Each structure stands twice: as C-alpha cells, then as structure tokens.
Amino acid sequence: MKISDVKAVYPKYQHVGKSWRTHFWQIAVRVESDAGVVGWGYGGGGVGAVEVVNRHLRELLVGRRVNDVDDISEIWDDLYFACLPYGRGGLAVMGLSGVDLALWDMLGRAEGKRVCELLGGVRRERVRAYATGQDIAWYRDLGFTAHKSPQHRRDRAEEDRGRILAWAAEARRELGPEALLMVDAYMSWEADFAVEMAAQLASQRIYWFEDVLLPDDLEGLAALRPRIAPILLAGGEHDFTAHGFARLAGAQALDLWQPDVTWCGGLTAALRIAALAEKHGIPLVPHRGGEVWGLHLLAAGIGEDLAELVMGRRGDSRDQVWLGAPEPTDGYLCLPEEPGFGVRVNEELL
Numbered sequence: 042m043k044i045s046d047v048k049a050v051y052p053k054y055q056h057v058g059k060s061w062r063t064h065f066w067q068i069a070v071r072v073e074s075d076a077g078v079v080g081w082g083y084g085g086g087g088v089g090a091v092e093v094v095n096r097h098l099r100e101l102l103v104g105r106r107v108n109d110v111d112d113i114s115e116i117w118d119d120l121y122f123a124c125l126p127y128g129r130g131g132l133a134v135m136g137l138s139g140v141d142l143a144l145w146d147m148l149g150r151a152e153g154k155r156v157c158e159l160l161g162g163v164r165r166e167r168v169r170a171y172a173t174g175q176d177i178a179w180y181r182d183l184g185f186t187a188h189k190s191p192q193h194r195r196d197r198a199e200e201d202r203g204r205i206l207a208w209a210a211e212a213r214r215e216l217g218p219e220a221l222l223m224v225d226a227y228m229s230w231e232a233d234f235a236v237e238m239a240a241q242l243a244s245q246r247i248y249w250f251e252d253v254l255l256p257d258d259l260e261g262l263a264a265l266r267p268r269i270a271p272i273l274l275a276g277g278e279h280d281f282t283a284h285g286f287a288r289l290a291g292a293q294a295l296d297l298w299q300p301d302v303t304w305c306g307g308l309t310a311a312l313r314i315a316a317l318a319e320k321h322g323i324p325l326v327p328h329r330g331g332e333v334w335g336l337h338l339l340a341a342g343i344g345e346d347l348a349e350l351v352m353g354r355r356g357d358s359r360d361q362v363w364l365g366a367p368e369p370t371d372g373y374l375c376l377p378e379e380p381g382f383g384v385r386v387n388e389e390l391l
C-alpha cells in the first residue's frame with residue numbers, strides 16, 4: 042500500500058489545568074493509505090510540530106510505499122534527513138514521532154496484527170506498571186507496587202529535604218518493603234544535593250533518581266553517577282534519536298535510559314535506542330511506557346518489565362485522546378486486543 046494522506050492535529054484539550062499535557066503538548070497524527078487503511082499516532086511538539094508534519098513531512102510521505110517495517114525504517118531515515126537542518130531533536134523529531142507511530146499503526150491494521158506482533162510477538166503477557174504522581178494512597182488502593190514521585194526543589198534545602206524524606210517514609214510504609222520507589226527531580230537539584238539525598242534515603246532503597254541535572258550536562262551526570270550508587274541515575278526523556286543516545290552512551294552519563302516513544306522519534310527510533318542500550322548493558326524504561334505507544338515495545342520483551350503511568354490524583358479530570366487504552370489491574374497492564382496499537386482516537390477532541 043502507499044500513503045495517500047497525512048494530517049497532524051493539535052487536540053482541543055479541555056482539562057489542561059493540572060494535566061501534564063499543559064507542558065507536553067501532545068499531537069495526534071493520522072495517516073491513510075491508498076488501500077483505505079487509516080493509522081493514528083501520538084507525537085509531541087504542539088502546534089509547531091503540527092506545522093512541521095502538515096507543511097513539510099506530508100509532501101515527502103504521500104506516495105511512499107508501506108508494506109513492511111523496513112519501509113517504515115527507510116521513511117524514518119528520509120524524514121529525519123529532511124528536517125535535520127532545523128531539528129535533530131525537539132519539536133521536529135516530536136512531530137516525526139507521531140508520523141512514525143501512525144505508520145506502525147497503519148501497517149498493523151493492514152495486516153490485522155497488533156504492533157507487538159510486528160515486533161516479534163508477545164513475550165510479556167502483562168507488564169508491571171509504576172504510578173507517577175503524588176497520591177500514594179490511591180496507588181496503594183489500585184494495587185501498584187512501584188511508584189515515582191516528582192520532587193522538584195522549591196524552597197530552602199531544609200524544607201526540600203524534609204519533604205522528600207517524608208514522602209519516602211510514607212511510600213515505603215504504604216506500598217511495602219518490596220515496592221520500587223523512584224524520584225524525579227526534573228532538573229531542579231544540584232549534584233551535591235543529590236549525593237546528600239542518596240545518603241539520607243539509603244534505608245529506603247530508592248531505585249533511581251531521574252533528571253537530576255540538565256540533559257546537556259553530560260560530564261556532570263557522568264561524575265554524579267558513582268556518587269549516588271547504588272541508586273541509579275536515570276534520564277533520557279529530553280533526548281532524541283539513537284544519535285542522541287549514542288552521545289549519552291559515549292559520555293557514560295546515565296545508568297538507565299528513559300526515551301519517550303512519542304518524542305524520541307517514534308517506535309523506529311525507540312527500537313534503535315533499545316538496541317544501543319542492550320549493546321551497552323543499560324536498562325531501558327521508556328518515559329510514559331504504560332501508554333500503548335511504549336507498551337507494545339515492553340510487551341514484546343524489549344526494555345525492562347516496567348511501564349510508567351502518569352496517574353495524577355484520585356478524581357482528577359483527564360482528556361481521553363485515545364479510547365480503549367489499557368487500565369492497570371493490580372498494578373499490571375495488558376495490551377489491547379485490536380490490531381495496530383489497539384486504541385481509537387476520541388473524535389470529540391479533534
């Protein structure tokens with residue numbers, strides 16, 4: 042089949058007040074083939090990425106053949122090359138991510154297969170999920186045994202320290218001695234603060250510290266890594282393509298990689314990043330991997346058995362851009378049964 046149309050849309054979000062979408066600007070991308078098959082993907086980069094897809098990538102895509110995953114890989118290389126002068130990362134690659142995922146979805150639907158099957162088949166019937174957010178009691182009630190807390194530094198070190206220690210004590214008490222506990226600093230900590238917190242949190246056995254420093258500070262990250270061991274230094278949601286992750290590997294900047302499948306260049310890029318991670322012995326836990334775009338990768342046995350769900354708080358209103366997305370059961374996620382990624386776009390938001 043050949044691509045007959047491509048269109049990116051910025052959804053009409055209603056509940057952006059407390060939502061991560063306020064910041065992350067996710068876009069929906071629709072591709073259609075001359076066989077009448079439609080695929081949908083999720084990208085980042087907001088209205089800027091919509092323009093990149095509709096006014097640049099579209100004209101390169103219409104007429105291209107998509108009969109197998111190698112065709113998608115070739116298309117990826119051509120699109121990356123085309124937008125490279127203005128975007129080897131950031132919103133151009135976030136737009137490309139949406140296109141790539143839409144092509145995988147379209148191919149899966151054309152063949153009546155789930156994307157996971159295009160990746161070699163289901164190797165994990167269910168994937169352990171971790172809950173990101175501030176509502177420990179809710180995550181406990183839902184059966185989660187893994188949790189990450191955003192801990193951005195706000196005030197004086199003393200107050201930040203107290204808040205983080207109180208979170209860890211409560212999370213350990215509520216979620217149990219075997220629970221995985223992680224902290225996301227969102228680039229708001231200094232290296233010395235991270236070292237101090239690693240020491241003070243030693244008895245709580247924290248799994249990783251995420252996004253401690255700016256992603257550009259490869260030397261600083263590499264120097265920090267051994268100082269917080271055995272806590273792992275995690276990051277990668279702000280890095281793009283296998284070229285970007287190769288630089289992380291070269292600098293030995295991180296212990297654990299977290300590419301975002303809807304930002305890093307789509308599934309095609311994520312597969313290349315995963316191959317690089319395996320070569321370097323680095324565990325891979327995709328950012329927001331509990332959404333279908335990353336979940337198929339994890340269910341295919343690629344990366345660790347750990348899928349992030351950004352949960353927020355009990356009772357929060359959320360925009361459902363994708364209908365049929367899997368809900369966690371006892372802290373685990375299973376893939377939808379339908380072909381492609383197995384979700385439908387919510388037309389009301391388009």
Ligand SMILES: [Mg+2]
Pocket residue numbers: 225251252278
């Ligand atoms: Mg993060």
